[in-house]
Amino acid sequence: MKNRMLGVIDATTYHEDLEELTVHRSLAAVPFAGRYRLIDFVLSNMVNSDIESVAIFPKYQYRSLMDHLGSGKDWDLNRKRDGLFFFPSPLLDSPSKGIGSFNHFAANLDYFYRSKQEYALISNCFTIFNMDFRPVLDRHIMTGCDITVVRQDGHSLEMYLVKTSLLISLIENRNETGYTCMRDVVTDIHHSYMICNYEYTGLAVMIDSIENYFAASMGLLEPEAWKNIFKRRQPIYTKVKDEPPTRYMKGARAQNSMIANGCMIEGTVENSIISRGVKIGKGSVVKNCIILQKTQIGENCVLDSVILDKDVKVESGAKIEGKNEMPLVIRKGTVQGALMNS
Incomplete structure (x- = not known):
């Protein structure tokens, strides 16, 4: 067969x-x-x-x-x-x-x-x-x-x-x-x-x-x-990328989340999915979010119910919030600053 x-x-x-x-x-x-x-x-x-x-x-x-x-x-x-x-x-x-x-x-x-x-x-x-x-x-x-x-x-x-x-x-x-x-x-x-x-x-x-x-x-x-x-006997394959393990710096905290390799976490991640190569700065809180590849989140940011596409840059102090039933999407390559109307 x-x-x-x-x-x-x-x-x-x-x-x-x-x-x-x-x-x-x-x-x-x-x-x-x-x-x-x-x-x-x-x-x-x-x-x-x-x-x-x-x-x-x-x-x-x-x-x-x-x-x-x-x-x-x-x-x-x-x-x-x-x-x-x-x-x-x-x-x-x-x-x-x-x-x-x-x-x-x-x-x-x-x-x-x-x-x-x-x-x-x-x-x-x-x-x-x-x-x-x-x-x-x-x-x-x-x-x-x-x-x-x-x-x-x-x-x-x-x-x-x-x-x-x-x-x-x-x-x-x-x-x-x-x-x-x-x-x-x-x-x-x-x-x-x-x-x-x-x-x-x-x-x-x-x-x-x-x-x-x-x-x-x-x-x-x-x-x-x-x-x-994700079954052991029927694996889901994807493109292999050689990246180092994710680094959790002093003070970092992660709870009930999926975090891919190559990331650097200094802040708090809760109930979120973090893709490869993401950086989350000191004092930042990321909750109920999907963060795509190589996005950078500065220090002391607050993100809740947000989807950040690839290569987004969130500047320090920014607060971005959506809703569980209607998450806010930030497009690929966008820069979000603390003084912007998020």
């Missing part, structure tokens, strides 16, 4: 409610849990499910995504055969109504023609979960389904398993059928395909707004949620 599935990740999705975090990067490259990007979760799940060929279809702002994934080495996808492939969309003005634009696939049909895998797994790039897709394939084959839709609590997770030959047929005949993506096929009441559902019972969060990005991040501070996502 090994290597019978082809992985296809749609990285073209744009959520307006996440604009503050996607101005300089694609949704797939949005940082999560201190060390990861959103795409790491589905990509790792595919690799852990014996998928050895993965095609990523990006559209906007994908430079940081390509930099993060590189050759696929950290996911064991830098292979002579199969491996990791990028197919940027040539159709910037033709958004699809769902995951997996057939027009986008059509521009890269050679990839599907040359693939030896019998089945294709098509997925979004923005779901936080840890899932083995092999049982989905087993059920798909056993029941003789044409298309299997992965669902949770009856709602589609925008993940579809289909025979590669059927996917090619859907792409080639898109103009005649009017189907633009997999969602069109499974929701058409007139189709002749056998559609099956696979119910996923684990933790899964589709990140489509600042509010649920913040809630999903804070949720990882609960041990049960952490164990559900």
Whole structure:
């Protein structure tokens, strides 16, 4: 059964409610849990499910995504055969109504023609979960389904398993059928395909707004949620960076927080997620926050319910507060001073 599935990740999705975090990067490259990007979760799940060929279809702002994934080495996808492939969309003005634009696939049909895998797994790039897709394939084959839709609590997770030959047929005949993506096929009441559902019972969060990005991040501070996502036997892989351990200076205090490597903490951190290379100055208090990579927080600052994007600089004495249900987002590279209206 090994290597019978082809992985296809749609990285073209744009959520307006996440604009503050996607101005300089694609949704797939949005940082999560201190060390990861959103795409790491589905990509790792595919690799852990014996998928050895993965095609990523990006559209906007994908430079940081390509930099993060590189050759696929950290996911064991830098292979002579199969491996990791990028197919940027040539159709910037033709958004699809769902995951997996057939027009986008059509521009890269050679990839599907040359693939030896019998089945294709098509997925979004923005779901936080840890899932083995092999049982989905087993059920798909056993029941003789044409298309299997992965669902949770009856709602589609925008993940579809289909025979590669059927996917090619859907792409080639898109103009005649009017189907633009997999969602069109499974929701058409007139189709002749056998559609099956696979119910996923684990933790899964589709990140489509600042509010649920913040809630999903804070949720990882609960041990049960952490164990559900970060499993020893099904690891989530990410880009490896050689950085020193975090330094906790005299007077520093950290409680119920995730703090990545390469940081220097002199102040207080509570119920927060701190990414790599962050500096928090003496006397500063950071509570209920998400602080992204290489951000610098000066001395005697107070931050509560705030998301600081990468490379933000908070000057000493600044006070920045949001709300738990509506965190305040400070964009990448911004400088926040004590006298600014925060």
